[in-house]
Amino acid sequence: MNTKEYIESGSLELYVYGILNESETEEITELAKTSPAVMNEIISIEKAIINLTSSFSPNISAENFEKIKAKLQLKHVKVVKMKSKSNISQYLGWVASIALLLGIGYQYNELNNSNVKINSIETEKSNLQKSIVELELKNKDNATALNVIRDSKNTVVALAGQAVAPTSFAKIYWNKETSTVYVDATGLPNPPEGKVYQIWSLKLSPTLTPTSIGLLDNFKANDPKLFTVSGTRDADAFGITLEPAGGSVSPTMDQLYTLGKV
Structure with missing residues (x-):
């Protein structure tokens, strides 16, 4: 040839x-x-x-x-x-070797695919568990908010917007017996970076005397915008100002967002 x-x-x-x-x-x-x-x-x-x-x-x-x-x-x-040697035996040996290689390759690919599926399932499981925890926390917050609103012992004080933010509003839920104060801040815009809302309990006589009763920290993360602050037993009014992060010793009056009398 x-x-x-x-x-x-x-x-x-x-x-x-x-x-x-x-x-x-x-x-x-x-x-x-x-x-x-x-x-x-x-x-x-x-x-x-x-x-x-x-x-x-x-x-x-x-x-x-x-x-x-x-x-x-x-x-x-x-x-x-x-x-x-026998040509047929050698030929069959080669065929068996190639078949074995193909079989090993197939099993290896199947194992990889199985591992990928397992990792995907584990990720989905983790995400589902995270969603369940978030939902439980949200439901807990909602339940707390409903209990506050429905509690007949709470005095509701409406806070109206002031010159710096005329469209702002808020509500105070004040239980005088327990001194507990809740703030519904759904009517306030998100504070700028480096700023925080501060709540003031005000005595109007004989002179105006403001007392800080807390900060609305983590404002953006609080979906229901319902905050628990320090209690007070004696207040004629409540006000909310915008202050530098960490709060102020006395209210910045030109940053008074809402105000309301008891």
Whole structure:
């Protein structure tokens, strides 16, 4: 056979697999030494086998696998002769090896897919648990707000907007027996960065005397905008001012947002 016939006959594939008899192996070995086309075809077949096995070799380190591949890709200066055995047995051995590699690759991919699914389920579970906790906290806040509003012992004081914020409003729920004070701040805008709302209990006579009873901290995070502040037993009015973070000793009157008499 000429070079083209050798390439098209499939004999070179059998040569690479090592399942030709001794005379056929020697014939192709000698031809590969003198024919670049035959040599290139042999190298091409071996590369195809390398590429196939490299995609299904999870248990071989990258460094060792590259060493094996490099050895197979060396220029052919000598072909190792295989002892003549049954062609059918050798062929079946190669088929079994390839089937094993494919099976290992399939199982490896399935394992990876399973791990991805498990991680996804764990993430969804974590997010669900977080949502449940947030919902429970929100329900608790809502229940507290309803209890405050429905408590007949609470005195409700409406705070109207002042010059700096005429559209603002708030409500004070004051239990005089327990001195408990709740602030409904739904009518106040979010405070600017570095600022905080401060609540003042006011005595109007004999002179105006303001007393700080708390800050509306974490304003943006408080969805119901219902705050519990320090209690008071004696107040003629309540006011809310905008102060620097941390609060002030006395109210900044030009930043008085709401005011209301008891």
